[in-house]
Amino acid sequence: MSVNLDAIMASVPAKTSRVSWNRRDLILYALGLGAPELKFTYELDKDFSPLPFYPLCVGAKGESQDVVGFGAARSWPKIPGVTFDVNKLLHGEQAIEILKPIPLEGNFKTVNRTSGVYDLGKATVITNESIIYDKDDQPMVRLEGASFIRDAGGWGGPRRPKDPRDVDVPKDRKPDKVDSHYIAPTQAMLYRLSGDYNPLHADPKVATSVGFKAPILHGLCTYGHCSRAILKNYADNDYKRFKSIRGRFLTPVFPGETLEHNMWLVNNDGSNLTIAFQTKIKERNVPCLSGTAVVKAAGAKI
Numbered sequence: 686m687s688v689n690l691d692a693i694m695a696s697v698p699a700k701t702s703r704v705s706w707n708r709r710d711l712i713l714y715a716l717g718l719g720a721p722e723l724k725f726t727y728e729l730d731k732d733f734s735p736l737p738f739y740p741l742c743v744g745a746k747g748e749s750q751d752v753v754g755f756g757a758a759r760s761w762p763k764i765p766g767v768t769f770d771v772n773k774l775l776h777g778e779q780a781i782e783i784l785k786p787i788p789l790e791g792n793f794k795t796v797n798r799t800s801g802v803y804d805l806g807k808a809t810v811i812t813n814e815s816i817i818y819d820k821d822d823q824p825m826v827r828l829e830g831a832s833f834i835r836d837a838g839g840w841g842g843p844r845r846p847k848d849p850r851d852v853d854v855p856k857d858r859k860p861d862k863v864d865s866h867y868i869a870p871t872q873a874m875l876y877r878l879s880g881d882y883n884p885l886h887a888d889p890k891v892a893t894s895v896g897f898k899a900p901i902l903h904g905l906c907t908y909g910h911c912s913r914a915i916l917k918n919y920a921d922n923d924y925k926r927f928k929s930i931r932g933r934f935l936t937p938v939f940p941g942e943t944l945e946h947n948m949w950l951v952n953n954d955g956s957n958l959t960i961a962f963q964t965k966i967k968e969r970n971v972p973c974l975s976g977t978a979v980v981k982a983a984g985a986k987i
Contacts (some may be wrong), residue, residue: 688841690802690907697765699798704743707790711735717876718909719866722922737783737927738912740817740826741905744872746880748792755882762802762811767810767840772895776904777810778831780931780976785825786924786987793825794818800829804842809834812845829931850931852951852977854961860947864914865967868902870940873974876906901937907944908932908972911964914946919958920980925987926958932976936966943967956985 691811706730715725715736723731746753761769794817801812812831819825869875873886881903892900912930920926938944945967952959957979964974981987 688733690842693762693764693768693802693842693899694799697760700760700794701794701796702793703748703792703983704740704746704836705748705790705792706739706746708733710743710746711789714739714874714879714909717872717879719869719872720913724922726889727885733789736783736787736909736913737787737916737924738909738930739782740787740828740928741779741908742879742881743817744795744797744815744828745882749880753880755884756885760799762799764802764809764840764842767809769834769837773835773837774935775833775835777833777929778829778933779905779908779930780825780829782827782829782929783825783927784827785819785823785849786853787825788819791820793820794822798821801845802809802842803845804838804840805833805844806838807836809837809840810841810845817833848931852946852959852961852980854963854975855949855951858949861950862918862948864946864948866910866914866944866946868910868938868942868944870908872940873900873902876903881905897937899939902940904934907938907964910944911946911962911974912978915948915960915962915978915980919950919960919978921945921983925973926981926983926985928979928981930976930978932974934974936971938966938974940972942969944973953982956982958982975982 712726723730797815800814804812816824817826882910885901886903889945945965946964949961951961960978963972965972
């Protein structure tokens with residue numbers, strides 16, 4: 686099959702939209718991640734601040750302060766002879782880079798674009814990038830994601846290259862730090878109030894219809910718990926020191942399970958700490974998330 690990648694990429698033009706949040710949104714998000722610290726959950730705390738990775742969830746919420754619908758039409762790349770089925774979509778990877786500390790509230794422009802389309806043979810991988818701009822129209826946050834669509838490959842496209850930013854988990858030593866978070870039975874119901882109202886995470890009938898024994902935890906909730914562990918253990922819960930995190934989802938988590946975050950310091954250049962991590966479901970001893978994070982070193986200029 687002859688592949689015209691330029692035409693495929695042109696079939697999904699960049700889209701500009703608006704997102705907003707306030708202090709209530711930040712508190713609700715922190716509670717949805719089980720954060721116990723008053724600085725993230727009580728607006729009158731003298732050190733009240735946002736969890737820096739909050740923008741991970743704001744795309745689903747947009748500007749709304751109400752429940753929003755799930756399953757709106759998506760813009761898919763147009764590949765001759767290939768049909769995408771939304772029911773076969775998996776959120777495979779996610780990354781966030783904080784370019785400027787996020788404010789406690791505001792309304793902001795976001796530009797979303799498809800950044801790559803790759804052929805895995807049995808699946809297609811679509812990568813995307815979203816940039817949120819501050820009130821002065823300067824880039825504030827960069828989000829990157831990868832979606833895997835099963836049974837949609839074999840169209841002759843390129844393979845996805847390895848990202849040079851990825852760091853493997855050390856296999857020759859024990860983790861430098863370990864943290865655990867119990868996922869309460871109601872965690873997904875609380876987390877969904879931050880914008881992701883996919884019934885897969887709430888409705889037992891929907892969950893069993895797609896092969897799960899019960900509603901699963903949002904992948905980005907697992908991701909937020911891991912990010913929170915890194916912020917606490919390597920940045921003293923200082924949101925201004927958190928720079929980036931990249932992770933790959935490995936298996937779904939069920940509310941009522943325990944997340945065990947294993948973390949390794951793999952580089953310290955005096956300014957930045959690079960941490961490799963792997964989160965496991967403790968009860969099953971199954972990895973569910975792995976990746977790399979970067980935080981500012983203590984005392985480094987922010």
